[in-house]
Amino acid sequence: MAVFTSVTLGDLTQWIKQFPLGQAVALKGIASGIENSNFFLTTESGEYVLTIFENLSFEQLPFYLELMHHLAERGVLVPAPVATHDGELIVPLHGKPAAIVSKLEGSSQMAPQPAHCAAVGTMLARMHLAAQDYPLEQPNLRGLDWWNLTTPKVLPYLSAENAHLLRAEMHFQEAFAGCDTYRQLQRGPVHADLFRNNVMFVGERLTGFFDFYFAGCDTWLFDVAVTINDWCIDLATGVLDTARVRAMLDAYHAVRPFTDAEQTAWQPMLRAAALRFWLSRLYDYYQPREAEMLTPHDPTHFERILRERIATPAPELRG
Template identity: 45%
Template sequence: MSVFTPVSRPELETFLAPYELGRLLDFQGIAAGTENSNFFVSLEKGEFVLTLIERGPAEDLPFFIDLLDVLHDADMPVPYAVRDRDGHGLRQLCGKPALLQPRLAGKHVKAPNNQHCAQVGELLAHIHLATRERIIERRTDRGLDWMLSAGAELLPGLDAEQSGLLRSALQEIEAHKAQILALPRANLHADLFRDNVMFEGTHLSGLIDFYNACSGPMLYDIAITLNDWCLDADGGIDLPHAQALLGAYAGLRPFTAAEAELWPVMLRVGCVRFWLSRLIAARDFAGMDVTIHDPREFEVRLAQRQHVALKLPIAL
């Protein structure tokens, strides 16, 4: 179970009292997370998710609260920080920063179809459009510089084939770094995987886990999303799924020529980011009762992205 900080019932009841949401009926740890401690919390007045922030500086937390308020106010199906009786959305529990958020309805989709992918593309475009004119700045702690340094540190522990694949990708990131950072920007989810989206039937009902959110190139967010939602059985790109996602996105926020040029590079960058973070998690949490996603998934996807036939839809 991915609960790094256990919480007792008395501790939780004391923490929840200022929210005035009724008695605590039940709570349980959520096994899916890999970076924070999350709990489902049932109260008399509703269902909620409690998150204890385990990673990242505390000074970044107002960013997450502000971003989710912006997206919630724009009628997007996102969680937001519930305020206590004194108006505080960010509090402390067990010595960790803690947020209480409404639990969104729906279930994760393991095998998405074209319609699912189109709705994900639309939602991503709405996030970018809602923030690109007034970006809430936050530099990701897992950006290009981190990839270059973490990749160099991990290279000696890889076999010859893996190191060749990663070394080539790191050289490409170094060569295109300035161009990538010059792409059109907005606020990004930066972790829009299938296990962070909920559907009720065929209707997208929720987007969760914004703790990797940041400001940066919109194309990076799209690449991360497509690399998880639009896969064939071998880790390559499922073209109908990808075209549905990109077409729905471009219908709301057209792509630029610079984005089209860097698209294959950005797909590879998205793979590198999660290959490295999963390698680090596998190393640091080995033997612990923590969910660890398989690093090889993104190693395979990076290998598959060496030649990209999929192009961005550009209006001529």
């Protein structure tokens, strides 16, 4: 959510008239994240988030925005996309696809406690079940195919030790993705990026998930692993906090019980989730794009997490 494409209030004077929102009265760039250009937008009718998509195409975007609409209709707490007077959710701005969504109440909880993790687990399970009948299909664009494309691009920058780790883990994950257990895992639309800064709270009350622009169809267990690897760790070491892990997993399991295949796949999937973000952070760090307010994330954070997941078994899915 850095700013790659600059926008001013003047740019919106005519553009905003497509929407039933009145005039734009304030606009502020959002510095966090690294994929799209995001702005807090205030109009005569309220507060919203304006996103200009830097990588996703007009053809790809309906999957994400229609998914948010689908989930919102089923009671999952997500931002609601705003349609134009003609019913369009995606419109050009400075030659790139753009959309407006409602702004969620509250703020991100960057020091989560077990109660916050339980709320996330409950809503994540509800999200997976609510999306079961979502009709659009799109793969996780940062899945195994992307890992295979990206690995040779980052290997030249790595130490011999880290290059060995990356090659070995890719070999492990290729084998895991081809096994019978993996093929038995429950699948459907997933968020795939549910970090602490993508969830809003007021106190211990969860008010919404946002930033669905890495979503795709993948295993539900991968989504759980991505979430656990951020919400339930000591940030300095990557070590899992058992109390937070149990709170999230037990809350999820109470809504959508884990299967035997998921129990078997849990440890490899935690490694897969760590690998995915180590790879993307390596790529963003060594192949940076120019943007206002962009600071690439430190890749060593997820290297530590991957090494820790390999070395230390995590708590079981079912306590």
